[in-house]
Structure formats: C-alpha cells, structure tokens
Amino acid sequence: MDEKIAALREALYALDDAAAVSIATELIDGGADPQRVLQQGLAEAMLEIGRRWNAGDVFLPEVVAAAEIFKRCNDIVEPALIAAGGRTLGHKVVMATVKGDLHDLGKSMVGAMMKTAGFEVHDLGKDVPTERIIEAVRERHPRIVALSSLLTTTVPEQRNVITALQEADLRRDVKVLVGGAPVTEEWAREIGADGFAPNAPEAVKVALELVGDERMGGA
C-alpha cells in the first residue's frame, strides 16, 4: 500500500489527473485506510508542492492544478473517511467570494496555496450570500473564515459578514481573513477583521499566524 500511496503523490507532482483519480479509487476500493490515503498521499503531496513553490521550482498555476486534482481525489476518499468515523487533516478554513462578486480566481489561488500548508479548505465558491457563510461556519467549525472581493463595490460585503458572525455569536470562534485587490491593512482593521494578505502566498503566512502555527508559511 505504501507504494501505491507514493504513486498517488507522484501523480500529483506530475499533475496527472487521470492517474491520481484511478490510484485513489484503487486504494479506497481495496480497503486502504482512508486517513492514511488523505494524510500520507494527498496532504503530504500538497505540502511537498508547497516546498517546491517556496524553492521557486513550481509556479502558482501548477499549485492550483494540483489543488484541483487534490479535490477530485478527496471526493473519492471522503465518503470512506466519514464511514470510518471522521477525519483530521489540518486547521479548517471556510472561504468564499462575497455576495455580488463573481471573481473567484484569487480565492482559488489562496485555497490552493493553503492546501500546500496543510489546511483543510472548504471553498464555498463565488457570489456567496452571507447566510450561507454563517451556515458553513456552524456546520464545519473552521478556525478561519477567508473572505475575498475584487471590486470596490462588493468589498463592504466583508463587513456585513463580520457583523453577521457577531450576531450569530460565532465571531469569537473564528479568525477572519480578508483579501482582494481593493483590500488594505487599514480596511481590515476598520471592519474588525483579524488578518489581511495582499496575495496567495502571504495569505498562507497570515493564516498560519492566525492559528498560532509557527511554520509561518515555510511549508
């Protein structure tokens, strides 16, 4: 089984979508421990890709491509994991592009990079209503809520999400990380967010700080 898990990691490094999905399926169908497939296969591969990105050997599009393969494989592993009684990956993150904003590229980059640092990322997509974000926080108990908006017209929505978290009495349970082109450190302070990052790699560093992880992005 170790060889198969190694092959799964290699398929992620090679960005070989078909091979990764087929190896993950074989492993799960063959009764492999889903926790090991997730940790030693998928999560470890993302960490290694993060190390390669740090070394300048891998570029962001490759990280995003690997994260997409990760997601497809995770969809195969997850049912077995739940059947086996739960899962532990890394710190959970719920992320979304706020209501009215259709830009989810930057957020996808942040999600991909976070996976390389071992975060368990739940991406709610784009144009996400505040209620859905609150619902996901209740359900998933994340450590971090990451909010993205690219437009000056949608950036006030970040404040609305924070207000809604307060009203739902969830604000103290999560750290709020904000990002997007118009977002600045001052804006983050003004709306009472816990962190701000100007790009995807920085977002990982800030997220690790927020959860008190000392790796500081040195994945």
Added chain:
Amino acid sequence: MTSSQAKTTNDPASPRVRSLTLANRIDILPEHAIERIHEGTLRVLDRVGVEVRSDRTVTNLERAGARADHDAGRVRFPPEVVEAALAQAPSALLLAARDPACDLELDGSHGYLAVDGNAAEILDLETNERRASTKADLAQVARVADALPQIGFLWQPVAARDEPIEVQPLHEIATEFANTSKHVQLMTATEPEQARGAIEIARIVAGGERELRERPVLSAFQCSLSPLTYDGGPLEAAAIYGQAGVPCGFVAMPIACATAPATPAAALVVSNAEVLAGIVSLQLLAPGAGTFYGASGTVMDLRTGAAACGGPEDLLFQMASAQLARRYGVPSSIGTFATGAKAADWQAGVENGLSGMASWLGGADMLCGAGLLFGARVHSIAELVLDAELFDLMCHLAGEVPVTDEDLALEVIEAVGPGGHFLAQPHTLRNMRRMWRPRVFDRETWEAWETAGRPEPRDLARERARKILAEHEPIPLADGIEDDIREVIAAYASD
C-alpha cells in the same frame, strides 16, 4: 512537475549566449537621405581625406591606390577606390569563442550585447564608491559577463590600470581569456607591437596560427580621432590583425557641436567618413580582411562642453549608423547602453531602455555598453546586471510570435468559456514557462518590498552579482596556457 521540468533556474538547456532577433528592423532614414550622406562622405574622403599620423602607413596606402600628401600627413580616397575596397569586405563575420557554444555569427539576423568601454573607473561593488579600475576588477567583470547569458562577447569593460601602460592591453586580454570562454574583442592595442603581442596570445589560446585564422577567438577595433584623424599606430595595427585573420573594425565616436558639426546629417557624414577611411585602408592593406562598422556618436552638452550621452540624437545616430553599415554590407557595432547617469537609477533605466530599443529596431549586429555609467567613464557591475535584464526583456520581445494551433489554443478558449479561468489548464502548464520572468525587476507586493527595506532594482542587481561571483566558475584555460601567455607578455614588456 517532474524534477527536470522543475529546474527553472540555471537550466543547462538554456543557451550560454542570448541574442536579439533582428527580423523587425527598420530604416530610420529614407533612401534619398542615406544616399545624400553617402555622396557627401565620398566627397569628404576625396577632397578632405583623413590625417594619418604615420608616414609609413601613408606610403603603404599610397602604393595601394590612395592619394597621399606626405607633408601634411593626409590621405585622400577617390570614390572608385572607396567603392572597390568596400566591395572586398566580407559581409558576414564569425566571432569565435573558446567555448564553441558561444560562437557569434554576425550575418545580420541577430544582435549581440557586449561589455565594453574600457572605463578608467569602477563603482566598487562593496563600497559603492568610484575608484580607479584594476586588473582584479577586469577579472571580476569578465566572470560576471561570462555567467550572464545576455552578454555575447567582451571588450575590456575596465582598464587594468595597475599594469604598465605599454603592455596593459596584453594583460587585459590575458585576464579576459582566463575569466571567460566567450569571444574577446580588443580595443586598446593600437600600436603595431601591441597588435603582434595580442595575436601571439590569441594564437596560444586558439591552438595555433591556422586555428586562429579559422576560429578567431579575438577581434579588435581601432578608433578614429574626430574629426577625420587616425593616430600613427591604429591603421598599421589593423593591417597586422587583418593579415593574421583577426577581424578588425573601426569605431567613430564623434561629439556633435565639438568634434563633429552640429546638424545630425553632417555629424553622420564625418562619422561615416572616419569609419569608411578605416575600412578602406584595411582592405587596401589586407584585402578581404574581416571588419565591421562601429559608431558611438553623441552630442556636446551645451552648458558644460562634456559629451552628453543618452539623448535622442544618440538614438538617431545608433539607428542611422546601423543603416549605413547595411548600406556598405558590413556588420555594425553600435554604442547602445551609454547612459549619462551616475547611478543605476531612473535616468539610467530610461536612457538605456530607449537606446536598447533604438539599436534593436535599427538592426545593430553588436550592441555595446552593458554596465557603463556616466557616459562610459565608470563601470558598474550592478548596472551590468540590470542592462543584461533589459536586454533579456528585449530578446523576448524580439522573438517570434508563433500562431500554430497550440499557440492559438482555440479549443482551450472554448473549453474554459466565459467566466472560467485558465490557471490550471494543461495548456497553461505546458506554455507558462515560455513567459518572460524578471530576475531583478521588482514584482513583489508592497508589503514584502517594505519588509525588505524598500530595495531598488540596483540593490537586487548587486546581490545577484555577488551571488554570481561566489558561484560561477568560468571554463578554465588548458594547463600551461597561462604560463605561455605570461612569457609572451614578459617578452613584450622587456622589448
């Protein structure tokens, strides 16, 4: 993302020398203007001629067909002599290198960048202060130039001022051969004895007399003294190079308003007459010898009287001179990166950015001046790294834009459709490494820039230079060669 794909830096598959594709060159002067300048030049060469401060050379040129005035030390060239001599100059030139992977073929299709200028001072890499340059500095710059793929060849970027003046050029080429396996061009061997010494050294490096003729690892050039003068040694030295199979060009460096007339057309006539006088003399004394057309013209600063360097007139001279070289069917060597700025700053960036574009669009075969500041009087290794980056950007721009099915990627556009993204598309992953990426230009976030102490590109360039100096080992000369070269220099020093 296999390990072979992952290595994006120092890729062994990347060429040791990058070149500028000259497919898009333009003629800055219309046909009739070039012909007016050509006719004017013929008239100047015929009626005024050039002063040659060596009666031996005047006599040799007279025997070969020029008209001589021995009392005035003046040589005049009738138009038919000029045209016949120019027809003998080869149109393409091989600048061979110790490492054949660094051979440069000057055939009009590609432009190459040089470090050069023989600056008397260097901006110390550590103290950032300017001081007199030494042989050790020359070795350092040569090593950096050897490592930078944007540098095609080297003529002395700085002078070895700690060596005795009469053998300084020999120390300089010896230092360059030891610290680079790229082509070496020699500027300062202007006396016949120095030319003979340089040829002896080049023969040792090339492996013999015939080997040097077939693969000239050395070229040289001589400068005119504007207006219309050649010192005693240069034309004789040129003939010695020509007879040994070492290409020898001629470079005019006129300063409009001072050593050339004020108007661009007249300055071009004077500059053209000087270069053609050199090329014609070489062809008369060594028929068929490899040569090139060099120009580094500028204007006088009207307030201080110094050479201005970096203005729009220079850009015109660059493009017009390259066009004249094409008119005569010989490769061109064009002074390009010659900012007047005293630091690798905004002025240096703008002036060199524009002059780089001018030389590219003008179709220069050799682009000179990487690393020079203050009108070519001071060399800076940080500026060299920045100029290399600039040249790299230009090489990318000058490259072909393919329109194959893979390049048009219509299926990919269709598959992603409106609102999606191309980030993780296999097409993106396949092709993204073809995009240009800066080495020292800043693309960091504002925060990272502040955290790093707001570094300027020149700070990053200095860091890169230090890294190269710490890591790069040039291909060494074969055993015994340096000893043989030392003997040659010793022999010439005692003569």
